[in-house]
Amino acid sequence: MGATINDIAREAGVSIATVSRVVNSNTAVNEATRQKVQQAMESLNYSPSIIARGLKLKSMKNIAIIVSSFKNTHHMRIAHVINSHFSKLDYDVVMYETGLSPESLSKSMKRIIEKKMDGAIFIGSSFQILLEKSKETKKFISSIPIVIANGWVEGTYGIFVDEYNGMKAAVNHMVSINRRKLLYLKGTDSISSDYKLSGFMDGCKEQGLETFSYIRSEKDVETTRKLFIDNKNIVDMYDGIICDEDNYALVAIKILRELDKRIPEDIAVIGCNNSEFSSFASPGITTVDNKAEKQGMYCAIILDEILSGDEKLEKKILQTLESEIIVRDSTVLS
Amino acid sequence: MGATINDIAREAGVSIATVSRVVNSNTAVNEATRQKVQQAMESLNYSPSIIARGLKLKSMKNIAIIVSSFKNTHHMRIAHVINSHFSKLDYDVVMYETGLSPESLSKSMKRIIEKKMDGAIFIGSSFQILLEKSKETKKFISSIPIVIANGWVEGTYGIFVDEYNGMKAAVNHMVSINRRKLLYLKGTDSISSDYKLSGFMDGCKEQGLETFSYIRSEKDVETTRKLFIDNKNIVDMYDGIICDEDNYALVAIKILRELDKRIPEDIAVIGCNNSEFSSFASPGITTVDNKAEKQGMYCAIILDEILSGDEKLEKKILQTLESEIIVRDSTVLS
DNA sequence: CTGAAAGCGCTTACAG
């Protein structure tokens, strides 16, 4: 239904080469001719086919961002930064949501190759495992440059945040406010979540703590309530709880309050991600800030460098960003 | 660098037509031939160019979802549902983040047309105004079917949630728990936010309330604190606060607590969106649930119907979903 | 079951 370059050429009484020239305005064109063409384009409501152009030029200036869920706010913060960066460079950035199934990841990877996109950024450590499992991966990795936020597989570039030491810092912070009996709440399994847990465990050992443990659980309200009530000793035995995500900390605080515990006097709580609501909540939640924006920025910059061919980077883990504790009322009253 | 259909044909000793046939497996191909081709594809690491195919076939089976920000969790919930729906139908759904500038919207629309995408869904009422302002809009709307969540412009399909009556219901709920002096906190301006406000105002009038008002403000902690402290009378004059978003309610509760107000005894608070943290927070936040998932589902279904040409729908506002109050501890203690 | 050929809508040397 849309007009093509041929229609415009006919309407304006010129060749398609000339039309192409005025569309791309990179070669000099006689002003009168340009006018005619422009008018023809207007009146026929012309819009050039980027796919025909892409076929010719071999690049569509596209990059892909892949997340497992649009609902993961932490990952979307990272995606936001990447999008802003590449939009400015006139790239078309397209987001894919793949869930956690290797099949749908494979499907997306296939599409991304077939579309000859210029690069891809995966957000989240879960992709490390997923990529290792998927059949499409090798082909994919050899086809286009890939950056992973919080993950790495052979042939890709990884940008990590040091959540291991972030969690150690959380333990140290607890000790600094005299909490020596620590519980760790672990949500969904993932590489990142495992790193965090070992940071916690090692931190506790280094500090010579005698009472520390962790629980793996769902982070919804009902489950957590049941967990805390069925094991009444949990609430009485520990004086500090570290959660692997802020929303888990939010839930924990809710239930602790129901059980008449004072935060932080009876039990101090630390979350992770420095999400918006961690500062909006009451009490404000002390959190391990794992630098979403900074990580996104690094991902973007690395991919950018690769694409512009500025340098031949070795494929490897390129950056490890430090995370940082942000202290709020859930551990220290202001 | 990638192998093309010609390379495969040569390698397998067949014509490109045959290669195409085995790739698309829609015509019968001799089994032995198929094997040869398949092997050639394997060994050359072939992946068909979807863009060459698209040029020929005129449709890439793509739809676009456009949001103003990846960081808007409410909008991403809607996007998530739409993505799931179309992924199952083997569409490639690509997300665009445009911000709130007409320019970047125009750019995205241009790209979407140039890519000959099959349809587009805008999420958020802000797009109504943006689309009305943009130069590209007319062309865009006449090019492909468009659905807007919470907005409508001539030539598109609109799926609305009745937030006006949602806010009236919030007022009624306040009255039912004996709150008759209500304050409304309004965040960023948008059509949706205006609807909500008028729902509040009209609700108050209908209930014959004498003390009600609204404040337009930023929703961060500092601003709200200053607002409440500089106008100490706010906190003393009202016994109920309705906020146009949950995160605003969260902030309000935080500051009210700092000022030693009890929630809900002294002041009851209602938010909007039924976001995850509204149930995770303590107290749980009573909220106007504007049915993100349902709205997303309707958007997807409508676009789906248009694309499959099942029927010629009149272009108009197609659905208005009812919103619903979810009562939690911020208004009624359980 | 298979191949030769036309065509999808562009871009870009190459001539003039």
Next chain:
DNA sequence: CTGAAAGCGCTTACAG
């Protein structure tokens, strides 16, 4: 400054 022509990588009637 402008046009004729080749080619980008596919699909699909049309013959055989």
